[in-house]
Amino acid sequence: MTQNVLTDGFQLAPGAAPLACVDIGGTKVAVNIVDDQGIRGRVAEPTAKVGENDALARQIIRMVSESCDLAGVDVAKLAAVGVASCGPFVLNQGLVELAAPNICGGLAGTARGLPNTWKTALLEAPLRQAFPNVRVENDGIGALEAERRWGALQxxxxxxxxxxxxxxxxxxxxxxxxxxxxxxxxxxxxxxxxxxxxxxxxxxxxxxxxxxxxxxxxxxxxxxxxxxxxxxxxxxxxxxxxxxxxxxxxxxxxxxxxxxxxxxxxxxxxxxxxxxxxxxxxxxxxxxxxxxxxxxxxxxxxxxxxxxxxxxxxxxxxxxxxxxxxxxxx
The missing domain is CATH 3.30.420.40 (ATPase, nucleotide binding domain)
Known part of the structure; x- marks a missing residue:
């Protein structure tokens, strides 16, 4: 992919293809679209923790579509989806699944009080089926890279x-x-x-x-x-x-x-x-x-x-x- 360049106003260069940005935490998931008009179409909701262990991935796919609708962007024109997620990660055939203590109730058992028995939550595999270009990293790495580019680590x-x-x-x-x-x-x-x-x-x-x-x-x-x-x-x-x-x-x-x-x-x-x-x-x-x-x-x-x-x-x-x-x- 040709690398998009941000302007001083945190928007992509004119004519650049839009990006979807997904932030997964133990409490909430937030999605934004970024294009040459800026950061737009923010949606946020509590992190999915019930149902089958693909529930979080399905939530994200839906929220990206909703964010695109709010921003007036065709989801098919997204150049990439960046996912910064709480971890840890487990790799299954090279693709990230979450073994996140605040999402997966099967790690510590019923005493922890989470409403599922997941040992992992599917993530990268379903997203790659929905979107052509996906990068998943630990949210600490994402925040580190952002702080080094635009924040206090400069x-x-x-x-x-x-x-x-x-x-x-x-x-x-x-x-x-x-x-x-x-x-x-x-x-x-x-x-x-x-x-x-x-x-x-x-x-x-x-x-x-x-x-x-x-x-x-x-x-x-x-x-x-x-x-x-x-x-x-x-x-x-x-x-x-x-x-x-x-x-x-x-x-x-x-x-x-x-x-x-x-x-x-x-x-x-x-x-x-x-x-x-x-x-x-x-x-x-x-x-x-x-x-x-x-x-x-x-x-x-x-x-x-x-x-x-x-x-x-x-x-x-x-x-x-x-x-x-x-x-x-x-």
Whole structure:
């Protein structure tokens, strides 16, 4: 495919064929069309988690068609479909299926509360039957590529060579770049730092089946599971209580930041990074409160490794997921 070029207004060059951009999260799926008139036809809805394990793929095919209709674009004229998805991935005959803890209920079993018994969710194979050109990547990689092209992982207009994107959202996701190369791994799963063990706490069941990994401890859906009995039914309520001076809520958030801070330190120490861009719904909605607490967790820890590495908010803000899918095909 001839590579399309974006203009300064985040639209394709005049006459370029349209692109579909799909962002799959554990909570919602969003689809946009991008063409020479800009980013248009956005549709979003809760991620499909019931029925057969092709339900998510069928949802995406329908939503791409709906997005095209809203944008006034012929779906047959799409040049490519970029899919940035939560993972991990499993390859079946070279094609991506999702083994995503917040989508596939068969991974951790009934205790996790998901309404299916899927071990994987079909994705790439059905999409390739519907569309001629599809690229599927982990959403951390998509967001990383977007932040390096248009966001906070640049320096004087040049993409940084040693950097990461970290999302703190329904789950915990990471995209990694070292020596100017985006890391993917054998199945495209490099960067799944959300499933690291960084604490002795073992009261949190992750959707992957681990007990006490980063995602099980601090992800958006983990906050509700762990602290509803304390009166904090979701992350919004927890943070509202902290802002109001609730000492218990403040202590909980400080502990969440300690876990995330250890995760960020481990990434910096392992990969010798120069900047980490942070996004995701939990972080983004409370970034002014969380960022200094995360910086404290890293600052001064073995300065030979941590000096010179910045923690910054995502330059693309709340739309980093949309631009992540676009970066895969633009």
């Amino acid at each position: 320096d004087k207009g040049q993409a940084l060579d040693h950097c990461a994107y970290v999302t703190w959202s329904t789950g915990i996701g990471v995209g990694l770049c070292v020596d100017g190369r985006v890391l993917r791994g054998k199945n495209g799963n490099a960067g799944h730092a959300g499933h690291l063990f960084v604490s002795d706490n073992s009261d949190a069941l992750c959707g992957c089946g681990n007990v006490g990994d980063v995602e099980g401890l601090i992800a958006g859906n983990a906050i509700a599971r762990r602290f509803a009995a304390d009166g904090y039914a979701d992350s919004a309520i927890l943070f509202e209580a902290a802002y109001a001076g609730d000492a218990r809520a403040v202590a909980i958030i400080d502990e969440l930041c300690r876990v995330m801070g250890r995760t960020l330190y481990n990434l910096i120490a392992t990969l010798d990074l120069q900047r980490i861009s942070l996004g995701g719904s939990v972080f983004w909605h409370h970034r002014a409160y969380l960022l200094p607490r995360l910086q404290v967790q890293v600052r001064g820890k073995f300065p030979a490794l941590t000096d010179g590495c910045e923690l910054v908010p995502a330059g693309l803000g709340a739309r980093v997921g949309d631009f992540g899918a676009l970066a895969l095909v633009a």
